Amino acid sequence: MISLTSVHFAYNGLKVINDVSHVFEKGSFTAILGPNGSGKTTLIRLMNGLLKPQSGLVEVMGRRAGDYGARELAQQMAYVPQSQYNLFPATVFDTVLLGRNPYVSWSPGRDDRRITSEILVRLGLDDIALKDINKLSGGQRQRVFIARALAQQPALMLLDEPTASLDLKHQHETLHLLRELSAGGMTVIVSIHDLNLALKYCTSFMILDGGRLVAEGGREIFKEKLIEDVYKVRVKIITEEEQIFILPVEPV
Amino acid sequence: MKREHEIEKQYSLFVNRKGRFIWIAGVVALILAVTGLALGPSSISFRDLLALFSDSRDALHHGIIFQIRLPRVLAGILSGMALSVSGVVMQSVLRNPLGSPFTLGISNAAAFGAAFAIIIFGAGSMYSSSSDAVMIANPYVVTASAFVWSLGACFLILLVAKRRGATPENMILTGIIASSLFTALTTGLQYVADDVELATIVFWTFGDLSKGGWNELLLQVVIVVPVMVYFYRNRWNYNALDAGDETARSLGVNIGRLRLTGMVVASLATAAVVSFYGIIAFVGLVVPHMVRRITGGDERFLIPGAALAGAAFMTGCDIVARTLLSPVVLPVGILTSLIGAPLFVLLLIKGKGGSQWR
Known part of the structure; x- marks a missing residue:
């Protein structure tokens, strides 16, 4: 599905990711764990193509991530950043419809609107479809961003700290939703701080420390x-x- | 599936309202354009306007319309479209609500180009006619120089973007640098200019649609029409950009290329206006924000809406410029600022706690 082979990355000579190798299996729900500055976000960015490894290989579906065009990669992999805001007002429907971007040439069509409506209903966002995204609560916004990622119809979903600014209820709701997606065959990778939340919902784990992978596997690694x-x-x-x-x- | 259909229907109604605005803006622009043909120091009735297309046309009216007013109205439409849509795109690619064609110093570069031609190429000899009209002796040299220096500002942006990346911060800072640099250069030229040259430079900077004729208009069409098509083609990508760089990239948008091309193309469209007609401020700032109040941030509607609203705004301002102190015709640049500035203040005050932009 997605594999890392001896990946290295440094910012201004400071090593942030040091010789990390891992294979994320199809349908797995992986938590990337580690203290602040351990390289979780950098690793996520290396996987989604926002950063390029200085050495080593990132492969998506058996192909080098760098060989994909931006749109082609977006059809395989969706990414939900840690924090985001819309510069100008946008409705929930439009935000989710944006997820169809990798498939749209001039403007989204009837099929794109249908897929968006289906996702909104599936995620229980239908009642707020025409609300301004900037006026929603943190939990609702996170759900909308996951809905947008789903509209990309990806095989893989990467999320950077998806529970960071959520209350307890919304933390559990978000991870519950991600577990459902993973059970449906999608490969889900999250970077997360809360070890207990990760243990409750994820099926595999990577623990980073100072950019190095110090443990990987199932719950037995803890x-x-x-x-x-x-x-x-x-x-x-x-x-x-x-x-x-x-x-x-x-x-x- | 019933619920899904219901949402799609609600959404269709929602976007149809925005679509209606585009039609309304188009009709208003058309009405103002026809009014612009009829009004002026010499009023021509709508019946006489129609008669121009028949055998019983009046030669004087024919001359006024086809030699003076029609090129002026068309120049207003094209310039309004170019400046407004450039403003929309610059606000989007710079992720800054204050982005406008002037943010990058394009107009200052054009003003310097005009001053440069007037002083260095001697295009500034002017004369006072019996009606005290100020004339630039060699307008083509001035326009060409203004255009070339506008593009110079674009190249400065390109250079910085290539070396340091096309981030909003780099673009804004480059704009500030370019503005300051070209203002200083213009001031330097003004300092060494004689009285006639100085007056000519000041005259050029007045944004005035009467400076161009059919030839200038044709050149403007060749630039502005493809620019509009390019922006319309990318309107969905600009929506992705509004959601943030990381999000846009993960949605398959090549953000560096989109940002850079957007800036260069918007600068080109701006140069195609200011080089011919001088500095016309506020259109690129106030029209996008006015339209955004109605269409929201959705660039699919914002770009065509701003194009038509910009055409209407510019045509309307030009009508006021021609009729306010008739028979004296004011430069339209004065009117766009006089009308645009209070409008912008009104938009700021009426904003719901700043929630319209963040």
Whole structure:
């Protein structure tokens, strides 16, 4: 689906991603974890083509990401940035319709409007279809941006901190929605800070520290020592009803 | 599927309202254009206007309409379209509501070009006729020089964009630099100019639609029409750009190319106006914001709406310029600023807590 092979990236000589390799399987829901500055956002940007690796290879569907045209890549992969705002007012319908951009030549047509309507109903946004996106709550806006990504009909969806500015309810709603999409066959990759949210909803995990991949795999990778080393916080890992919880104790 | 159909229907009604505005703006522009033909120091009735296309036409009226008023009205339409749509595009590509054809120093570069031709090429000899009319001796040299220097401002932008990236910040800063540079150069030329040259430079900077004839108009058509088609073709991409660079890129838009081409093409359209007619301010700023109040930020409607509203605004201003102190004809540039500035203040005050732009 999407694979990274020995990817390196540096900003002004400062290494941000250092020899990262990983394969994201079709239909997986992967959380990219790590403390601030560990390279999560950079890794996401390397995958969606916003940044180019200085060495190593990023492949999407078996093809180098750099070999895709911008529109072609947008048909395969959707991206939801951490923060975004519209310069001028735009309705929810228009915002989601924008997701059809990779398929539109002059202006969106009847099919594009139909797909948009279907997504709005599917995500429960039909009642606010003609509302201004800039006047919605954070949770609603995030849902609209995911709807726009869905309108791209991608095989892959990348989200940078999708729960960063959401309250507890909307955090769970957003990740629940992403898990549903992943269960439907879409490959979903999120960078996220909350370990417990990630553990509840994601199926695979990558932990970055200082630009290096220090752990990858399923829930079994979470060990108290690993979390302490990466986050510099002593934690307790509790398992209850087959669910793992990470309880922070104190900073190291 | 019933709910989906319902939403599509609601959306169609919503966008049809915006479509209606485009029609209304077109009709208003047409009415003003016809009025512009009829009104002036010598009024011509609508019946006489129609008679011009029959065998019983009046030779004097024919001369007034086809030699003076029609080129002027068409110049107003084309200039209004070019300046307004350039404003819309610049606001979008710069992600700045204050973007306008003047943000990048295009008009200042054109003014310098005119001053340069008047002083260096000696195109500035003028005479006072019996009616004290000021004439530029060699208008083609002045226009060509203004145009070339306008393009010089474009190349400065291109150069910075190539070296430092076509980001909104780089574009705005380059515009400020270009404005200051060309203003300083013009001031320098004015300082060494004699009285006649100085008066000619000042006269050139007055935005006046009477400066051009059919030849200038033809050249303007050759530039402005393809520019309009280009902007119309990319209107959906500008919507993506309004959502932010990262979003636009992830939606398949080549943002660097779109931004750079948009700026250069908008600059070219602006140069095609200011080089021929002088500095016409505020149209590129006030018309996009007026239209945005009605069509919202959707560039699919904003671009054609601003083109027609800009044509109407410019034609309307020119009618006022010709009739306010008749038989004295004021330069339209004075009217666009006199009408545009209070209108812009009104738009700011009426804004719902600044929510119209962020």
